[in-house]
Amino acid sequence: MSASIADENENTERLDDASKNEKMFTLKKWNAVAMWSWDVECDTCAICRVQVMDACLRCQAESKKDSYGKQDCVVVWGECNHSFHYCCMSLWVKQNNRCPLCQQEWSIQRMGK
Amino acid sequence: MITLSQRLKKQQDDRSAAVNRISIRDKLLIKESQEMSQLLPNNCSVFYENENDLSKFILTVKPTEGYWEGGTFKFAINVTEEYNMVPPTVKCLTRLWHPNITEVGEVCLSLLRQHSMDGLGWSPIRRLNDVVWGLHALFTDLLNFDDPLNIEASDMYRNSKEEFRMKVNEYVMLYAKE
Numbered sequence: 283m284s285a286s287i288a289d290e291n292e293n294t295e296r297l298d299d300a301s302k303n304e305k306m307f308t309l310k311k312w313n314a315v316a317m318w319s320w321d322v323e324c325d326t327c328a329i330c331r332v333q334v335m336d337a338c339l340r341c342q343a344e345s346k347k348d349s350y351g352k353q354d355c356v357v358v359w360g361e362c363n364h365s366f367h368y369c370c371m372s373l374w375v376k377q378n379n380r381c382p383l384c385q386q387e388w389s390i391q392r393m394g395k
Numbered sequence: 396m397i398t399l400s401q402r403l404k405k406q407q408d409d410r411s412a413a414v415n416r417i418s419i420r421d422k423l424l425i426k427e428s429q430e431m432s433q434l435l436p437n438n439c440s441v442f443y444e445n446e447n448d449l450s451k452f453i454l455t456v457k458p459t460e461g462y463w464e465g466g467t468f469k470f471a472i473n474v475t476e477e478y479n480m481v482p483p484t485v486k487c488l489t490r491l492w493h494p495n496i497t498e499v500g501e502v503c504l505s506l507l508r509q510h511s512m513d514g515l516g517w518s519p520i521r522r523l524n525d526v527v528w529g530l531h532a533l534f535t536d537l538l539n540f541d542d543p544l545n546i547e548a549s550d551m552y553r554n555s556k557e558e559f560r561m562k563v564n565e566y567v568m569l570y571a572k573e
């Protein structure tokens with residue numbers, strides 16, 4: 283895997299996010315399980331800046347208006363291993379079929395939660 | 396035959412889509428405006444015409460060194476409803492002599508290009524803060540003017556730095572003094 287400037291930027295941002303989150307709660311016990319969930323929680327969609335495990339900004343706004351019409355907001359991974367909300371990414375690829383983080387041509391590797 | 400109810404339904408859908416887009420932009424703007432003001436370059440300031448509308452503001456740049464030193468340059472920045480899928484629109488309100496800005500205020504900054512294949516154009520991971528620093532960088536001497544909008548200014552810059560400096564100064568005295 284080759285490292286690019288874009289990758290480095292992304293990593294710094296994640297570290298920033300992680301340090302912000304740290305202040306919000308304290309961990310009584312530091313074990314492997316907590317480490318794992320930590321990583322997942324800090325994976326933020328670079329388009330709407332909401333964690334990918336939560337619904338995207340758009341879906342959150344919609345479900346506020348109609349709490350029963352909540353759509354399933356899934357995560358999409360590209361061949362480059364970057365992940366975004368499917369909702370966010372599908373809007374962007376209409377304009378430019380490249381990953382916003384690494385500029386590689388976008389192709390979907392997998393989708394899910 | 397399209398029925399009236401179908402048409403009404405469509406209108407409603409269109410309207411709710413528009414409302415929704417605005418709210419996404421506004422949600423992003425709440426965070427980004429704050430970030431922008433916290434990280435503003437020392438020689439820049441931001442002014443909102445309407446305090447309740449974060450989508451329209453004036454950025455003022457007062458270069459403290461370089462060719463444009465001593466001038467006050469204003470940019471109107473408009474964050475459209477489709478943000479952050481599209482970049483903000485930027486217009487320079489101050490007339491100036493600059494390879495990347497025309498005399499009528501069009502700005503050439505790679506970051507603000509909507510469709511670009513080189514990876515330097517707009518991308519939704521960019522923020523208002525990046526736009527401000529990009530505009531700020533237009534006044535530093537470190538900038539290279541490879542992709543000029545004002546060809547005459549760019550040629551002059553390449554051929555005679557002294558002539559370029561004088562012309563920039565002349566414009567600053569005429570149009571960019573507070």
Ligand SMILES: [Zn+2]
Pocket residue numbers: 327328329330331332338339366367370
């Ligand atoms: Zn998202």
Ligand SMILES: [Zn+2]
Pocket residue numbers: 337338339340341342354355356367369370
């Ligand atoms: Zn969504």
Ligand SMILES: [Zn+2]
Pocket residue numbers: 360362363364381382383384385386
């Ligand atoms: Zn990528």
